[in-house]
Structure formats: structure tokens, C-alpha cells
Amino acid sequence: MKLGIYGGTFNPPHLGHLAAARFALEALELDELRFVPAAAPPHKALPAGSPGPAERLAMTQLAADSLLLPGQVDVSDMEIARPGKSYTADTLRQLRRQYPDARLWLLMGTDMFLTLHQWREPEVITALAGVCTFARAASDSLAALDAQAARLEKDFGAATRVLRLPHVVEVSSTQLRALLAKGEGQDCLAPAVYGYIIRRGLYGVHWDLKHLPDRELRACSYSMIRAKRIAHVQGTEEEAARLARRWGADEEKARRSAILHDCTKYLTMEEQLQLCAKYGIVLDDLERQAVKLLHAKTGACVARDVYGVSDDMYSAIFWHTTARADMTLLEKILYIADYMEPTRDFPGVERLRKLAYEDLDAAVCLGCEMSIEEMHQRGLPVHPNTVKARDWLRSRPIGKEP
Ligand code: ATP
Numbered sequence: 023m024k025l026g027i028y029g030g031t032f033n034p035p036h037l038g039h040l041a042a043a044r045f046a047l048e049a050l051e052l053d054e055l056r057f058v059p060a061a062a063p064p065h066k067a068l069p070a071g072s073p074g075p076a077e078r079l080a081m082t083q084l085a086a087d088s089l090l091l092p093g094q095v096d097v098s099d100m101e102i103a104r105p106g107k108s109y110t111a112d113t114l115r116q117l118r119r120q121y122p123d124a125r126l127w128l129l130m131g132t133d134m135f136l137t138l139h140q141w142r143e144p145e146v147i148t149a150l151a152g153v154c155t156f157a158r159a160a161s162d163s164l165a166a167l168d169a170q171a172a173r174l175e176k177d178f179g180a181a182t183r184v185l186r187l188p189h190v191v192e193v194s195s196t197q198l199r200a201l202l203a204k205g206e207g208q209d210c211l212a213p214a215v216y217g218y219i220i221r222r223g224l225y226g227v228h229w230d231l232k233h234l235p236d237r238e239l240r241a242c243s244y245s246m247i248r249a250k251r252i253a254h255v256q257g258t259e260e261e262a263a264r265l266a267r268r269w270g271a272d273e274e275k276a277r278r279s280a281i282l283h284d285c286t287k288y289l290t291m292e293e294q295l296q297l298c299a300k301y302g303i304v305l306d307d308l309e310r311q312a313v314k315l316l317h318a319k320t321g322a323c324v325a326r327d328v329y330g331v332s333d334d335m336y337s338a339i340f341w342h343t344t345a346r347a348d349m350t351l352l353e354k355i356l357y358i359a360d361y362m363e364p365t366r367d368f369p370g371v372e373r374l375r376k377l378a379y380e381d382l383d384a385a386v387c388l389g390c391e392m393s394i395e396e397m398h399q400r401g402l403p404v405h406p407n408t409v410k411a412r413d414w415l416r417s418r419p420i421g422k423e424p
Pocket of ligand 1: 029
């Protein structure tokens with residue numbers, strides 16, 4: 023196995039790190055690339071007020087997840103878990119013990135590569151791993167990199183690779199921290215990392231979470247879910263906005279309810295239950311067993327309590343999974359948008375999509391019927407509110423405005 027190790031302080035991780043990681047993964051034909059955030063970097067003191075190791079680890083996990091390469095790109099807490107300064111030689115020794123047969127490649131930008139001979143135990147580092155470097159600015163001298171590679175080969179017998187990134191993202195965490203404090207720099211970050219920074223108020227970024235603009239609300243939402251779900255949340259937002267325009271609902275409310283509708287989807291059962299206790303959510307028997315059903319309720323509470331959504335938006339999020347009798351227009355829109363947004367693909371979805379723009383009640387009714395049928399087929403219990411929603415919609419006059 024070929025394992026790439028990409029160390030750094032990641033304070034914060036930015037698109038430069040991600041572009042280099044993606045390119046190195048392919049160029050070196052790595053089986054896996056692991057970001058390793060340092061606890062206490064030996065070569066540079068972290069600026070005062072920097073986030074702690076746990077926060078840098080969390081941001082690096084969000085950044086790595088945003089590459090959408092599960093199984094290939096991962097984050098290790100090995101340096102953060104290890105007491106004392108984070109020496110690369112120690113990290114490589116540890117990895118060598120763990121993977122005796124792996125080919126290790128240490129990845130680093132120009133600045134690190136040019137000083138590698140001054141690190142602690144360069145001879146151990148170069149004996150345990152190949153060293154791969156890439157320019158981090160268009161102006162970086164490739165001749166200097168080649169000369170340093172020759173020197174490391176001559177002095178330590180190092181195996182080196184100098185990669186030419188096709189597209190250099192010219193940004194450093196230092197620049198980014200200064201930009202963020204001025205309200206800029208968002209474009210250099212994975213949106214989920216930006217969202218995490220907003221939620222934790224890092225780097226002088228201070229927003230009132232209850233009054234976030236759409237872009238910042240999206241970032242916060244994406245920072246709470248897995249990157250693979252973001253396309254679904256984006257699809258739900260677009261579909262909900264279109265449906266709101268079609269049926270005369272408040273487009274902004276539809277959009278923002280959709281942005282937040284899955285914000286607690288990835289919490290564990292235990293975390294869900296803690297939120298239920300915190301917000302006084304009373305659960306029925308079915309909900310106590312099915313974590314899937316809980317996220318709608320806990321998500322609604324977080325959306326209202328943390329992000330200040332109005333009661334009608336709270337209610338749309340609250341009922342988006344099961345539906346219920348006597349649904350409001352906004353509740354119907356979020357329910358059906360979630361069901362048939364553009365990334366969904368299942369038999370019958372086209373019919374649902376067409377119906378949603380012709381007769382909204384009929385579409386929601388069909389959605390409930392399809393859910394009930396699916397639960398039956400899988401031998402799972404159906405939530406009584408879905409049955410009540412279906413019966414209520416069946417009893418409504420056909421073609422009535424929703
Ligand atoms: P700081 O500005 O705080 O020094 P940084 O942007 O250099 O931070 P680090 O976390 O220290 O980020 O860097 C980790 C590794 O990523 C280093 O090997 C560094 O050379 C490399 N690197 C940093 N920025 C880029 C970039 N824009 N393109 C390619 N590599 C980069």
C-alpha cells in the first residue's frame with residue numbers, strides 16, 4: 023500500500039491544501055492520503071488566540087470530507103493525541119510500526135521542503151518515507167525545489183518527487199486568518215469549514231447566528247452534515263424555492279427551511295436523545311427506536327433555537343419526514359421538495375415531480391402513499407402521522423388550491 027502523509031497546522035485548512043492533496047493522490051498513485059494536524063508544531067508557534075487542536079482537527083475533517091473521496095482521504099489525530107511537540111520523525115516511526123510494508127510518502131509545500139534538512143532527525147524522516155513537494159505559489163522557484171531535492175538525495179539518500187501542480191491556489195492560512203477577520207476569504211475555504219468557523223466564532227468571525235445571510239446559513243448547515251449529503255440539501259433548497267414560486271409561498275422561508283432541514287441528520291441516537299431532552303420533545307414508541315425519524319424534530323428545534331427560524335419554518339422542518347394531517351403550505355412544500363429534489367432517483371419520481379407542479383396536495387398524498395408502501399415492503403412500521411396525512415389529503419376535494 024502507498025500511504026501519503028500530509029502534515030500541517032491547518033489553522034485553518036484551505037483550498038490550497040485540498041488542491042495539493044487531490045493532485046498528489048493521483049500523481050503518486052496513493053492508495054490513501056492522510057491529513058495529520060499537528061498538536062504543537064515544532065517549527066512555528068501558533069498565533070495567540072488560535073483555535074485549539076480539537077477545533078483544528080474538526081476543521082481538517084470537514085475539509086477532507088469535502089473532497090468526497092471516502093476511503094482514500096482521511097484525517098488522523100495521531101499527533102494531536104500524542105503529548106509534546108509534534109515531530110514528524112516520531113509520526114513516521116509510529117506509522118512504520120503500524121504499516122510495516124507500506125510505502126510512505128510525506129507531502130509538503132515549498133516552504134517546508136526547503137528547510138527539511140533543518141528538521142529534527144531528517145535522516146530518520148528520509149529513511150522512513152519518500153518526500154513529495156509541490157509549489158504553493160506560481161512564483162516559487164522550481165529550480166530551488168530541484169536543487170533541494172538533489173541535496174536531500176545526496177546528503178540523506180532521500181527519495182523525492184517535485185510535483186508541478188497544474189493549478190496553484192495561492193493562499194496561506196496566515197493570509198486567510200487576516201482576511202477572515204476583515205470579513206473576506208470565504209472563497210478560499212470549503213464551505214463546511216467556513217460554517218464551522220462561523221459557528222465557533224473563530225478568527226474574529228462574529229455573526230449573529232439568528233440573522234445569517236443565506237450564504238452563511240448554508241455554510242453552517244453544511245458544517246453539520248457529511249459532504250455527501252450537501253448535494254441533496256442544495257437540491258431540496260432549489261426545489262423548495264421553485265415550488266414556493268409556483269404555489270405563492272414565501273420563497274425565502276422555503277429556501278431557509280430547506281437549507282436547515284437535515285442539520286441534525288448525522289447526530290448519533292444518544293445525541294438526538296440529548297437534544298430531545300433539552301428541547302422537551304416527547305417521543306412516541308416508534309421515534310424512540312428510529313433515529314431517522316428524530317432528526318426532523320431535533321433539526322427543527324436547533325433551527326429555531328440556534329438559527330432563529332420562525333414558527334412556520336420550525337413546523338415545516340418538524341414534519342418534513344412523516345408529514346401530518348392539516349399541513350400548511352410551507353410544510354407541504356418542504357415535504358415534497360425533500361422527496362423529489364433533482365438528485366433523487368427512484369421509480370415514480372418523475373410522476374411525483376410533474377404532479378407537484380400541477381396539484382400539490384395530490385403530490386404530497388402520493389409521497390405519503392409511496393412511503394407507506396416502501397415501509398410495508400421493507401417490513402418496517404409506518405408512522406401513524408404519515409397515514410393520517412394520506413387520509414386527510416385523500417378526503418380533500420381534487421384540484422383544490424393547496
Ligand atoms: P501558515 O500560513 O499558518 O504558515 P500554511 O498555509 O502554510 O499556514 P500549514 O498548515 O502550515 O498551512 O501547511 C501544511 C502544509 O501545506 C505545508 O507543507 C505547506 O507547505 C502546504 N501548503 C500550505 N498552503 C499551500 C498551498 N496554497 N498550496 C500548496 N501547499 C500548501
